[in-house]
Each structure stands twice: as C-alpha cells, then as structure tokens.
Amino acid sequence: MGRFKVKKQDTFIDMTPMSDVMVLLLTFFMLTATFVKEEPIKVNTPGSISEIKIPANNLLTIFVEQNGKVFMTMDSPEGLRKLANQMKENDKLDLDAKEVEIFAQAPTFGTPINTMHGWLASDVKNELLTKSKEAGIPCDSVNNELKIWVSSAREACGEGMRIAIKADKATSYAVIKRVMDSLREIDENRYNLITSLKGVED
Amino acid sequence: MAKKGGSKQKKMNSRVDFTPMVDMIMLLVTFFMLCTTLLKPQTMEISMPSDKEDIKEENQSQVAASKAITILIDKDNKIYYFKGKPDGGTDLVDEGKLFETTYGKDGIRKVLLESNPEAVKAVNKLKEEFATKKTSNVQEEVKVKAEYKERLSKIKNADYTPSVIIKATDEATYDNLIQVLDEMQICSIGRYVIDKFADGDKLKIEAYKNGPAQ
Numbered sequence: 001m002g003r004f005k006v007k008k009q010d011t012f013i014d015m016t017p018m019s020d021v022m023v024l025l026l027t028f029f030m031l032t033a034t035f036v037k038e039e040p041i042k043v044n045t046p047g048s049i050s051e052i053k054i055p056a057n058n059l060l061t062i063f064v065e066q067n068g069k070v071f072m073t074m075d076s077p078e079g080l081r082k083l084a085n086q087m088k089e090n091d092k093l094d095l096d097a098k099e100v101e102i103f104a105q106a107p108t109f110g111t112p113i114n115t116m117h118g119w120l121a122s123d124v125k126n127e128l129l130t131k132s133k134e135a136g137i138p139c140d141s142v143n144n145e146l147k148i149w150v151s152s153a154r155e156a157c158g159e160g161m162r163i164a165i166k167a168d169k170a171t172s173y174a175v176i177k178r179v180m181d182s183l184r185e186i187d188e189n190r191y192n193l194i195t196s197l198k199g200v201e202d
Numbered sequence: 203m204a205k206k207g208g209s210k211q212k213k214m215n216s217r218v219d220f221t222p223m224v225d226m227i228m229l230l231v232t233f234f235m236l237c238t239t240l241l242k243p244q245t246m247e248i249s250m251p252s253d254k255e256d257i258k259e260e261n262q263s264q265v266a267a268s269k270a271i272t273i274l275i276d277k278d279n280k281i282y283y284f285k286g287k288p289d290g291g292t293d294l295v296d297e298g299k300l301f302e303t304t305y306g307k308d309g310i311r312k313v314l315l316e317s318n319p320e321a322v323k324a325v326n327k328l329k330e331e332f333a334t335k336k337t338s339n340v341q342e343e344v345k346v347k348a349e350y351k352e353r354l355s356k357i358k359n360a361d362y363t364p365s366v367i368i369k370a371t372d373e374a375t376y377d378n379l380i381q382v383l384d385e386m387q388i389c390s391i392g393r394y395v396i397d398k399f400a401d402g403d404k405l406k407i408e409a410y411k412n413g414p415a416q
Binding site: 012015016022025026029030032033046047048049050051052054064164167168169170172173174177189191192193194195196197 | 217219220221223224227228230231234235237238244245246247248249275370371372373374375376377378379380381383384387388396
C-alpha cells in the first residue's frame, strides 16, 4: 500500500522537427545536385591556387590521358548532337540519325574518325577507349583530327563555347604542346586548364 | 456504471511514428550528398599568343630585355632560369647566366618575387584597401569586385613588372607547367608567355650540367 509508484516515462520521441529538417536538407541536395559525370579515363589533375570556377554550360572539354591519348566531351547531349550534325555538314563524319543519338549519349568520345562507326556500334565503348591502342583523337601534324573537332564544335556552338583542357599531372609536355599548338593553329587562343584546388604554402 | 463504461470512447493515439520516415530520408540525404559534386573543379584561364605574325612582332617588341626572365622546365622536375637575353647584351648583372632552382616558395617564387617587388607591394596594398570594403550589399559587392579586378590587372601589366618566358622540354610534365603558371599568379606577374624550347636553351642546360662550377 505504501508502495512507491514509479512514474511511467514516455519513451516516444517526437520526430516531426527532425523529419522537417531532413526534408529541407534533402530538397537542398536534390536541387543542387549535379551528378558526377562518367569519365572512362582517369585523369588526376594537378593542384593550383587558382580559384576560378569552371563554367558549367557550353563547355568543350579536351581530356589528355597520362599516356598521351586525347579524348573529348561536351557538357550536354545537345552540344554533342549539334557537333555531330556540324561534322556531317562539313563532310567530315557521316552519321545517320541513330548514330547521332548514340553519339549524343556517350559520355566521352575519342577515336579516329574512320573508326567512329565501329565505335558507335560497339557495346563496350568505354572499354574500347581505355584499352584499345588506336583510341584517342589523333592530333599530330600529319593527321590532326583534333583541329577538325574543335573547329566544328566552335561552328556548332558559337562564340560562347569555352574550351577546357583536363590533363593528367604526369602527362608529358610534348602531348600538351601538341594539343596547344593544334588549338593555336585554328586561332583558339583562350582556353581554361582544369586544375584542382590547392592552398598557397607560405 | 457498467453502461457508462461501455459508451466511453476509446482514446485514440493521434501521434504518428516518424522514425521510419526519418530513416528513409536520412538515407536519401546521404545518397545525394555522396553523389553530388558540390565543389566544381577549378580552372586557370590562359590566353596564348596568336599565330598571326603581326601580333607576334608587336608583342616581342614589348618585352624589354632587361625585364625578361626565362624559365626552362626540364625533365625530372628540374627547373632553371636566366635573366635578360640568353647571350647577354645589356648591362644586367648575371645576364644570360643559367641558375638551377626548385619549385615552391624557396625556389622559383623567391626569384620571381625579388624581381617584382613593386607589383607585390602594390598588390598587398590593394588587398588591404579592399579588405575593409566588404559590404553585404550584393550589387555593391559586384562593383567592388570588378574594380578590384581592374586595378589588379593594371598592376600586373604595369611597366615595372618582369616579362616571363616559359619554355618546357618535351620530357617535362604537365604538373611542372601548371606549377610554374601558378607562380605567375602568386607573384603577380601578368605578362608571361609559353614559348617553344629552342636548341640554344638545350645547349645552355647541357653546358650548365657539364660545368657546374661556372
């Protein structure tokens, strides 16, 4: 009768505020999401103190892989579609409508023009890019397809298109020089070099 | 009494358990957090001289020999520099003499900063001046930033800043080039150019290697 009554504690926690915050966070991340683009080649960019952000739209990226292979990509499928149609107009590369669509969906391209049809028909595009010895856009003085691609892209996307070079740290300067010289020959003198952020040591 | 008890409405608990919902949302948040690239990669803007002859000549005449520094980037992370013209000709001390240096703050940066004291001072002053000008007004901030940029480029391109010529051998890596370009930014040098590696430069490096006692 004189028993001490233990007060029954309610263990139920109100989750409503927490879920409110979570939904807010979720919305934020969903809206700001720009997904990591699939890149078949691994490029380890050098660090730089430069803090200029890369423009997100209308960007032509030239990848230079460690071994010197050159690939290209554009930021959107529309850009790639325009590029493919421009190449057709310039009589450089004749793709039919279906191939243009495959081309537009490909994350990165980079095969010599004469093997382009075979590459587009293949199921293992990325593997071909990384494994095959013939992959990569030729940009030497004898056969410079890089110039064709870049000038076509310039025609297709207009003056607002930016060119960025994303090269691996360990790439030899000889390759970079070839790419830069190719760009210079077609009067593309302003471009961006993609780097990752690094602090100034002082 | 019994009747009354029977008609008593059962108290419904209107509280909904949110825990599973929170669990799920947490999962989604994590997914989006890991998949997004919030940090966009940085870039360096670079403009190369055009291939057209007329522009080239005009640029060349601007490079005063006494204010020129040539940086040679060689393989195995080696870096050399010399001041002035490669074969001498002006009254500069140590003109054309090759020095080996290193990357980073104690090497090439020191050299460049020493040859560019006016601009470094001016940039520091500019930074101090604009540090106090921070406003919360967005429109004003854009204006201030534009002014800052304009004045910075004015300092960088002033007559007293050195002109730097960067030359790299084929065996040099891209990282080396970026590091040197980085130093240009750190040392407030606005006038620099990436040039072709000439045979003369090669001979110079070889001579340096063979006779380090010079």
